[in-house]
Amino acid sequence: MKAPETISSITDPLENLLGYELRRASVAAMAALSTELDPLGLRPSEASMLKIIGANPGCTQSEICRALRVQPANMVPLINRLMAAGSLERVRTEGRALAIFLTAQGQVLLGQVTEAITRHEERIARHLPDDMRDQVIAALRLICRDACCDDLP
Amino acid sequence: MKAPETISSITDPLENLLGYELRRASVAAMAALSTELDPLGLRPSEASMLKIIGANPGCTQSEICRALRVQPANMVPLINRLMAAGSLERVRTEGRALAIFLTAQGQVLLGQVTEAITRHEERIARHLPDDMRDQVIAALRLICRDACCDDLP
DNA sequence: TATTGTTATACTCTATAACTATA
DNA sequence: TATAGTTATAGAGTATAACAATA
DSSP: OOTTOOSOOOOOTTTTOHHHHHHHHHHHHHHHHHHHHGGGTOOHHHHHHHHHHHHSTTBOHHHHHHHHTOOHHHHHHHHHHHHHTTSEEEEEOSSSSEEEEEOHHHHHHHHHHHHHHHHHHHHHTTTSOHHHHHHHHHHHHHHHHHHTTTTOO | OOTTOOSOOOOOTTTTOHHHHHHHHHHHHHHHHHHHHGGGTOOHHHHHHHHHHHHSTTBOHHHHHHHHTOOHHHHHHHHHHHHHTTSEEEEEOSSSSEEEEEOHHHHHHHHHHHHHHHHHHHHHTTTSOHHHHHHHHHHHHHHHHHHGGGTOO
16 A cells, blocks of 8 residues: 555665664654644643543642653643643642642633544544454553653662 | 552553554663663664664675664764774775774674663563564564555555 | 745643652 | 652654755
């Protein structure tokens, strides 16, 4: 099915490597998701923030950090941008931590984000039967865990 | 198997998304590969250059760009670093393009890179049976192709 | 003119270190 | 002090536009 590509006579010694195919697929998927989110003025990382805050109203930044394995320092600009856009508000609850909530506007945006992600997911899994999709997700979790073992106990 | 993690009571609405798991696995694998390549003084992108040039002696930068779908502009610093390290040399062959070759030193380095990549591949696929690994690679190619369809004819 | 290679630049994501503020 | 949040900064990968050089 690569008929129009007799040009490149180059051997690709990377094409049967799991890690390399993983990265190529991930880069392509991220680019597609960015395109899907562009009309909403969001980047993928911001969309994931909206998703997790929507599912956990009143959570704190450090809880999100632990759940998503994101560095606290990297969350600050994301949260700030979403606050400046009027999608989030923060409430100083008991003492130290700040509880984060979606504003009404943020909830509308989250609905649009969810639709965009659904379209994206349907697109990238278009040629995968459901059971295969689930097997791939399971495999990706194993890969992630095995690759991460340095940092884990 | 997540016994010591009763701490985080947060719901993760992203954990069953193919795109999200793809990205997490890819980030973890890239970090692991970086660690594996550190002793060689190489980054993953430079290692992939060595691999493809080793497999295609005398190829040109633009051929590599097409095969690996890398922007020409992004190859320049990679090639320059490898040249400065004495791993590559370029020969102006017929006219316009420059043919790239590994030096003797580059070939030694390629051997070490290949070993590092092999260790890395074994590590990330540690819990995947061979047939599952092949199925996942096939799925990743489909995902990559479907995600990329904007830019393709 | 078309292709190759290059420069400059910008954006996104990730990572670390060091700081503040609150309990 | 311990935790939460912040600032600043760096590095890696990717992308585009504009340019030079060669055919």
